[in-house]
Amino acid sequence: MSSPVLPPPVRPGDRVAVLSPSWAAPAHFPAIHDRAMARLRDEFGVEPVEFPTTRRDATPAERAADVTAAFADPTIRAIVSTIGGEDQITVLKHLDADVIQANPKRFLGYSDNTNLLNYLWFHGIAGVHGGSTQVHLGPVPDGAHLESLRAALFGGDLRLAEPARSRDVGWRWDDPRALTDPAPDQPAEPWTWSGPARPVTGVTWGGCLAIVEWTLAANRWLRPAPAYDGMVLLLEADEDPKTPTENYWMLRNLGERGLLAAASALLWARPPVSDHDHPVSPESAAGLRAEQRDAVLRAAREYNPDLVVALDVDFGHTSPQLLLPYGGSVTVDGESRAITAHFG
Numbered sequence: 001m002s003s004p005v006l007p008p009p010v011r012p013g014d015r016v017a018v019l020s021p022s023w024a025a026p027a028h029f030p031a032i033h034d035r036a037m038a039r040l041r042d043e044f045g046v047e048p049v050e051f052p053t054t055r056r057d058a059t060p061a062e063r064a065a066d067v068t069a070a071f072a073d074p075t076i077r078a079i080v081s082t083i084g085g086e087d088q089i090t091v092l093k094h095l096d097a098d099v100i101q102a103n104p105k106r107f108l109g110y111s112d113n114t115n116l117l118n119y120l121w122f123h124g125i126a127g128v129h130g131g132s133t134q135v136h137l138g139p140v141p142d143g144a145h146l147e148s149l150r151a152a153l154f155g156g157d158l159r160l161a162e163p164a165r166s167r168d169v170g171w172r173w174d175d176p177r178a179l180t181d182p183a184p185d186q187p188a189e190p191w192t193w194s195g196p197a198r199p200v201t202g203v204t205w206g207g208c209l210a211i212v213e214w215t216l217a218a219n220r221w222l223r224p225a226p227a228y229d230g231m232v233l234l235l236e237a238d239e240d241p242k243t244p245t246e247n248y249w250m251l252r253n254l255g256e257r258g259l260l261a262a263a264s265a266l267l268w269a270r271p272p273v274s275d276h277d278h279p280v281s282p283e284s285a286a287g288l289r290a291e292q293r294d295a296v297l298r299a300a301r302e303y304n305p306d307l308v309v310a311l312d313v314d315f316g317h318t319s320p321q322l323l324l325p326y327g328g329s330v331t332v333d334g335e336s337r338a339i340t341a342h343f344g
Contacts, residue, residue, distance in 0.1 A: 003203045004327035006126035006344045007078075007104040009155030012045035014077040016153075017070035018054055018133055021063050022085025022112040025134040026055040029173040032138030033082065039137045040080075043146070044153065049076060060087065064094030067116070071100045078153060083134040084111025084238075089214055092119050092221065101125070108152060111238055111317065114207030115215070117326045121205060122221040126327025128152045128343075129207060129234055130315055139170050139178040142320035151343050152323040160313070160322050160339040163188050167319050168272040168285075169239075183319075186282045188270070189289060191337070194297055194309040199333035200264040201342075204326055206234035208316075210242075213250050216257060225258030232330045233259070236269030236316025237292070244295035251296060255303030265308040265332040267324075267339070268296045269316030308334040 010016060018037065020026065026033035033055065040048045051066040052058075058066075070079050092115060101123050107116060108131035117127045131152065136145050144163060151158040170183035205228055206212060212235070215222055233254075237247060254260050273288040274280040280288070293311045300307045310332060315322045324330055324341050331340040 004121050004124050004126040006325060006328040007106050009344060010046060010077045010153050014046050015049050015075050016046045017076045017079040018048045018050055018082060019066055019070060019079055020054050020082045021067055021091055021116055022088045023083055024055060024057050025083045027057055032134055032173045035179055036133035036137035060090040061094045064091045068096045068099050071103045071105055078106040080131055080133060081109035081113045083132045084113055086112060088112045088115040097123055111208050112211060114211035117207055118215055119221050121327045126325060128323050129326040130321055130323030136321060140182045144320040148323045155343050158341045162191055163314055163320050168274045169276055189286050189312060191313055192293055192311040193334060193337050195307045195334060197335040199331060199335060200308050201329055201331040202230045202232040202264045204232045204234050204324060204330050208238050209235050209250050210238055216253055225262050228259055228262040230264045231262060232265045232332055233263040234267050234324060237271035239272050239317050241273060244291045247292060248295040248299055251299035255299055260303035263307060266300060267313050268311040270312040270314050270318045272317045308332050310339060
């Protein structure tokens with residue numbers, strides 16, 4: 001099978017669909033959503049286009065109809081998700097694959113949107129892992145995220161930069177400070193590298209580890225392991241923290257499926273280890289993330305000791321969030337310890 005193709009980038013003035021394929025957060029926190037729409041217009045120069053279910057809790061079939069309609073609309077040049085959720089896997093069976101394949105567009109999302117990213121990958125369309133209008137554009141945004149989002153939308157190569165500070169969660173969306181003040185953060189541990197000191201460039205696949213696990217279980221839009229040979233495997237943990245052992249078990253399943261052996265590199269995102277109700281100190285956070293790194297490296301050693309591995313890379317559920325191609329190519333250089341996203 002040939003590699004997925006990343007659809008063309010957008011241009012200033014283009015219309016960009018903003019959809020809620022999972023949870024319709026804009027229905028519950030409209031002020032955050034409105035601010036995100038304004039930022040797309042004012043800071044990126046694109047015209048956000050909402051669909052019937054963008055601000056409405058809807059059935060999987062209704063949400064799928066909006067996704068298909070956004071792909072079918074010739075005036076729409078890209079699609080951005082508002083947020084993830086927990087039931088997008090039930091949306092996929094309602095999509096019209098023929099329409100989507102005939103009208104490929106860049107789709108941006110992460111978390112539960114791993115379902116759609118993998119579905120598009122299966123049908124030959126590359127997307128972008130990352131981006132959530134409700135999480136990253138409605139509240140006061142991070143500059144690193146905005147730079148990354150700009151590259152994901154408009155194209156080009158972007159070398160990822162390690163942030164000096166990060167946070168697991170921002171303000172609650174019903175807190176007025178979310179619209180006016182940057183959220184508190186903590187010092188960020190540096191990225192950790194393991195494996196051979198060599199550069200590799202590969203097509204990406206993976207996403208939110210819990211959703212990848214669902215994909216393995218459903219086994220409907222998944223190809224045999226050789227189709228993923230040479231891939232750069234992207235894996236990130238969601239905001240519902242798993243123990244290091246549970247994450248190891250999920251990675252072991254990927255290993256038994258042959259997907260760890262197929263990969264040339266593995267990027268593990270900085271995992272969230274706290275939330276609004278369970279804050280932790282920087283020292284405790286560093287210790288918890290070290291335990292997660294150990295679990296990931298255990299699986300890598302057992303199933304593919306030749307993997308180039310970078311851990312705690314900022315592309316998942318923590319902020320700032322850096323976007324990466326999904327089905328497009330990424331260069332992971334274990335010698336210079338650099339990661340470059342190629343957005344076309």
